[in-house]
Amino acid sequence: MQRLIQIMVALLLVNTPALAEPDIWKQEWPTTNFSKTSIKSWTEILSGGPPKDGIPAINTPKFQSDVKEGRLEANEPVLTVAIAGQRERAYPIRYLIWHEIVNDTIDGAPIAVTFCPLCNSGVTFDRQTDHGVLTFGVSGKLRNSDMVMFDRETQSWWQQATGEAIVGNLTGTELKMLPSWMESWSQFRERNSGTGLVMKQPATSRAYGRNPYQGYDTSARPFLYNGEMPPHGISPVARVVRVGNKAWPVSRVRDEGGVDEAGIKISWEAGQASALDTDIIAKGRDVGTIRVRDDQGRDVAHDVMFAFAFHAFWPEGSWMIGR
Known part of the structure; x- marks a missing residue:
C-alpha cells in the first residue's frame, strides 16, 4: 500500500502542474482564451526564463542609409527583407538576438521580422491577417525550444518557427511567410551601396x-x-x-x-x-x-x-x- 501511495503521489506531482498551468498563466494572461488550443499537452510549453515582454520587441524601428552605418563588422549577420519597389532593409542580428521581434511597416505593408536564437530561426511574416493587423511580442514561453510569440490584439500565442497560432482565439490561423534571408553586412552593403536601409541601434541598454x-x-x-x-x-x-x-x-x-x-x-x-x-x-x-x-x-x-x-x-x- 505504501508503494502504491508513493506511485500515486509521484503521478500527482508529475501531472498536476501540467493541468494547472493555464490557471497559473491566467494571472499574467487574463484575456487569453486557454480553452482553445491546438497543442496536445500543456507540458509542451515551458518557461524560457523571462516573463511576458521580458524580452522587449521593437515596435518603432528607425533606419539609416547603409553608407552611414559604422557599428557593424563586415561579417556580422543581418536579416534582409526585400519588398518589390522598396529599398532593401537590413535588420542586424546583433539587435534581434536581444529583442527577437521587430514590428515594422514598409510602404504600408505591416511585417514582423523574427529571430529565435535557440532555433537559429529567422523568419519574416506578413502581419496583415483576416483578423486585422497584428502586433507581436515575446511571451517568454518556449515550445520545442522555439519562441512562442503573442499578438497584442487578441493575446493569442503563436509558434515562431511555423507562424501558426497555437493558443487563444486565433488558434489555427497561419501567418504568411515572406521572402527574407540572412547574409553578412558586407554582402548587403556591397549589393546596395547607398540604396539600402539598415536598422539603427535601439535606444534600450x-x-x-x-x-x-x-x-x-x-x-x-x-x-x-x-x-x-x-x-x-x-x-x-x-x-x-x-x-x-x-x-x-x-x-x-x-x-x-x-x-x-x-x-x-x-x-x-x-x-x-x-x-x-x-x-x-x-x-x-x-x-x-x-x-x-x-x-x-x-x-x-x-x-x-x-x-x-x-x-x-x-x-x-x-x-x-x-x-
Missing part, C-alpha cells in the same frame, strides 16, 4: 554585438528540448535550409557548390559569421550565406534553422540529404 548564447550552435543538446533528435546522424544544431516541409543540410549545399532540385536553387557563399558561436558575434566562425530562388530567379521564403527544430515541427518532413 543591451550588450549589442555580444552573443549571450556563447557556444550554443556547437552544443550537444538544445536548451529546454526533450524531443527526438534528427535522423540520418545529423547534429541537432546543424543548420538546415527549410523550404515548406523539406530540409537541406547547409553542409550539403556548401559541399556541392549549390543545389538545384525540387523546383528551387539553393546557393551558399562564404563570409557570414555565426551569431551563436563566440562571445563577440563578429568573431564567430564562418557559416556562410544561403540564398533560395525559384527557376525565374525570384527569392523564395525559407528559413535556415537548426535540424532539431525542423524535426520537431515537421516530423513527417523530407530530409534532402542527397545520395
Whole structure:
C-alpha cells in the first residue's frame, strides 16, 4: 500500500502542474482564451526564463542609409527583407538576438521580422491577417525550444518557427511567410551601396554585438528540448535550409557548390559569421550565406534553422540529404 501511495503521489506531482498551468498563466494572461488550443499537452510549453515582454520587441524601428552605418563588422549577420519597389532593409542580428521581434511597416505593408536564437530561426511574416493587423511580442514561453510569440490584439500565442497560432482565439490561423534571408553586412552593403536601409541601434541598454548564447550552435543538446533528435546522424544544431516541409543540410549545399532540385536553387557563399558561436558575434566562425530562388530567379521564403527544430515541427518532413 505504501508503494502504491508513493506511485500515486509521484503521478500527482508529475501531472498536476501540467493541468494547472493555464490557471497559473491566467494571472499574467487574463484575456487569453486557454480553452482553445491546438497543442496536445500543456507540458509542451515551458518557461524560457523571462516573463511576458521580458524580452522587449521593437515596435518603432528607425533606419539609416547603409553608407552611414559604422557599428557593424563586415561579417556580422543581418536579416534582409526585400519588398518589390522598396529599398532593401537590413535588420542586424546583433539587435534581434536581444529583442527577437521587430514590428515594422514598409510602404504600408505591416511585417514582423523574427529571430529565435535557440532555433537559429529567422523568419519574416506578413502581419496583415483576416483578423486585422497584428502586433507581436515575446511571451517568454518556449515550445520545442522555439519562441512562442503573442499578438497584442487578441493575446493569442503563436509558434515562431511555423507562424501558426497555437493558443487563444486565433488558434489555427497561419501567418504568411515572406521572402527574407540572412547574409553578412558586407554582402548587403556591397549589393546596395547607398540604396539600402539598415536598422539603427535601439535606444534600450543591451550588450549589442555580444552573443549571450556563447557556444550554443556547437552544443550537444538544445536548451529546454526533450524531443527526438534528427535522423540520418545529423547534429541537432546543424543548420538546415527549410523550404515548406523539406530540409537541406547547409553542409550539403556548401559541399556541392549549390543545389538545384525540387523546383528551387539553393546557393551558399562564404563570409557570414555565426551569431551563436563566440562571445563577440563578429568573431564567430564562418557559416556562410544561403540564398533560395525559384527557376525565374525570384527569392523564395525559407528559413535556415537548426535540424532539431525542423524535426520537431515537421516530423513527417523530407530530409534532402542527397545520395
